[in-house]
Amino acid sequence: MPNLRSKAWSPYVAGAAIGLLQIPTFLLMETALGASSSFVTVGAQIAALFGASVGNVKYFADHMWGAKNWWQVAVVAGIAIGAYLSMNASGARRQVISPVWSKTMGATTLSSRAPIAFLGGFLMLPSV
Amino acid sequence: MKVKPLLWQADIIGGLILGVGIALAGACPGTTLAQIGAGYGDAWFILLGGIAGALSYGYLDGPITALFAEQGQKTTFAELAGAPFWAIALAAAFVLAGLVAVLERKQPWTHEVGSDCDGLMGEPKQSAAA
Numbered sequence: 001m002p003n004l005r006s007k008a009w010s011p012y013v014a015g016a017a018i019g020l021l022q023i024p025t026f027l028l029m030e031t032a033l034g035a036s037s038s039f040v041t042v043g044a045q046i047a048a049l050f051g052a053s054v055g056n057v058k059y060f061a062d063h064m065w066g067a068k069n070w071w072q073v074a075v076v077a078g079i080a081i082g083a084y085l086s087m088n089a090s091g092a093r094r095q096v097i098s099p100v101w102s103k104t105m106g107a108t109t110l111s112s113r114a115p116i117a118f119l120g121g122f123l124m125l126p127s128v
Numbered sequence: 129m130k131v132k133p134l135l136w137q138a139d140i141i142g143g144l145i146l147g148v149g150i151a152l153a154g155a156c157p158g159t160t161l162a163q164i165g166a167g168y169g170d171a172w173f174i175l176l177g178g179i180a181g182a183l184s185y186g187y188l189d190g191p192i193t194a195l196f197a198e199q200g201q202k203t204t205f206a207e208l209a210g211a212p213f214w215a216i217a218l219a220a221a222f223v224l225a226g227l228v229a230v231l232e233r234k235q236p237w238t239h240e241v242g243s244d245c246d247g248l249m250g251e252p253k254q255s256a257a258a
Contacts, residue, residue, distance in 0.1 A: 044183070100248060117153060
């Protein structure tokens, strides 16, 4: 039986739990669980802080304000906090980069992995 | 939930770019934050890249949309099949559950999480790859 001290849960249990979260999400926000548009919300707000006139671009203006956008920011912040708490509860420790990257791409240091990670994020996010 | 129009070119090209990004990042937008919380340093760079990508796309949204100039129809599988939504949803769930059952039989999830749940499938670390 999975508990909070497990290092990993069965993906079937975790998947069912996340699937059930769709119900309160639909009832409260009238949309499905999501994370990607939070990157637009945060990015546009940061650009605005630096004086960029993002409000003139409709795509940004549509994502910058209101509960419809900010609840996703809260979701992804909650994901990070939850992952941190879960790691502490299970006593697991992560290396700076996953050993998977040395096996698949020969990246053994953060400086060799970081550019690929950045590029991956850059290509992944215009998918809102 | 709003049904979005079907845009063949944009959907296929965008899907391919998304797939390349996810493979290089080793994460989707949501799991990026989970990796940060779990302590992976490279996930911060995925986050930075993602914010930069979202900003870049935002400025290019107008020109890109104009370039494709696609007029899509809003449609769903249920409408195409002429069946109620619940029937299509149940059928899809059965097919997907069957696929997962086959995959699970081939490779149980317990063999995939790795010895320290870091995805390194449990092989000896000094495997003679080179």
